[in-house]
Amino acid sequence: MLQTANRTAYNEDHAAFRETVRKVFSEHMEPYLDQHEEEGIVPRSAWKALGDAGMLCPTVAEENGGLGLDFGFNCVLAEELAYLGSSAGFTLQNDITVNYFERLGSPEQKEKYLPGMISGDIITAIAMTEPGAGSDLQGIKTTAKEDGNHLVINGSKTYITNGQNADVVIVVAKTDPNAGAKGTSLILVDADTPGFARGRNLDKIGQHSADTSELFFEDVRVPKTNILGGENRGFIHLMEELPQERLSIAVSAMGGAQRAFDEAVKFTKERKAFGKTVFEFQNSKFTLAELAAKLQVGWAHLDWAIARHLKGELTTGEASAAKLWHSEMQWEMVDACLQLHGGAGYMNEYPIARLWRDARVQRIYGGTSEIMKEVVSREI
Ligand SMILES: Cc1cc2nc3c(=O)[nH]c(=O)nc-3n(C[C@H](O)[C@H](O)[C@H](O)COP(=O)(O)OP(=O)(O)OC[C@H]3O[C@@H](n4cnc5c(N)ncnc54)[C@H](O)[C@@H]3O)c2cc1C
DSSP: OOOOOOSSOOOOOHHHHHHHHHHHHHHTTTTGHHHHHHHTSSHHHHHHHHHHHOOSSSSSGGGGGSSOOOOHHHHHHHHHHHTOOHHHTHIIIIIHHHHHHHHHHOOHEEEEEEEEHHSSSEEEEEEBBBTTTOGGGGGGOOOEETTHHHHEEEEEEEEEETTTTTTTEEEESSSSSSGGGGGEEEEETTSSSEEEEEEEOOSSSSSSTSOOOOEEEEEEEGGGGGEETTTBBBHHHHHHHHHHHHHHHHHHHHHHHHHHHHHHHHHHHHHHEEEEEEESSSSHHHHHHHHHHHHHHHHHHHHHHHHHHTTOOOOOHHHHHHHHHHHHHHHOOOOOHHTTTTTGGGTTTSSHHHHHHHHHGGGGSSOOOOHHHHHHHHTT
């Protein structure tokens, strides 16, 4: 179980919420982790179970039908999900997409989507990346051409989290192809709109239970009222959400890193070689001691970052530094912990194998480590 005794980011309400999260995960997620991995998707029934327990989009204001809780509640869920070792896309909805709907949505858009996002009846995705453009988002080719009161969308997206499950997708498209970043808008596309098609549920090296997919748009016609936020202000809206998105990945990184460490401690204290436990070798103890120091620093830093974000003070540079440090640390952690397992670490039946392969992408999505360094360096 994830130890939280020395955490400073949370209060008693967060602790009570954590108990609910653990209970729901132990009932509706833990027994099915392997099934989710094999099927490449987390079923809607799991989303509904979380929704019923008030675990989806808890930050949505009461006037919009939510619980009006702070982002710390999202962090509790993200930590527990990562510690469990699941790559379900709940955090994408809680930490990323819901903010776009609540902050930028028209009253009609909020009414149409928010209640379902909270209850688990509506699953969302955000589609920025394309086959030809990821880090360099200004290079996207998907267009949304005006036709009277409508927009006609053409293009394709790839690596989209929740791509198979999604009922509605926030599509990043060029509404003014000649204006560069200033000609980009966020457009809502319901999955039943003619011309929208899901491609493959992509075959990844890890995070198998996340339905990361291709999406295709062929003359997808939507009313102009489907623009989320300001027309041609898509890039600005994306930038505004960056601190929280990057912090969210840092939170998951700590949960995954801690689980890997706990697994390594357990394994090395049980496994025997040369007449003693593997833990007793100086190399094992020193490796674990170094990793323990990283976890101690990591949790303290994470609490600092969460507290700053709750006050609205976390900058994009600080959040990017957090994403960079925590995801790189997670990778060091899972790799060292797998090594301490010996051959068992390479066997899928041990949790460390999944923790290791799932961690790799944390240094890539949400902005690569190289892009994080670019962003951090801009504030130096
Ligand atoms: C599992 C998974 C889930 C994802 N989910 C989503 C999602 O839900 N929605 C979505 O829109 N996208 C999603 N992505 C896409 C993800 O955000 C991108 O893959 C990521 O931003 C990198 O873009 P890219 O793949 O095009 O790599 P590229 O941009 O082609 O990068 C290739 C290499 O070049 C480096 N590089 C690029 N530019 C620079 C630079 N300026 N300086 C130095 N190095 C540079 C990169 O760091 C990298 O090492 C997901 C990806 C994965 C793998």
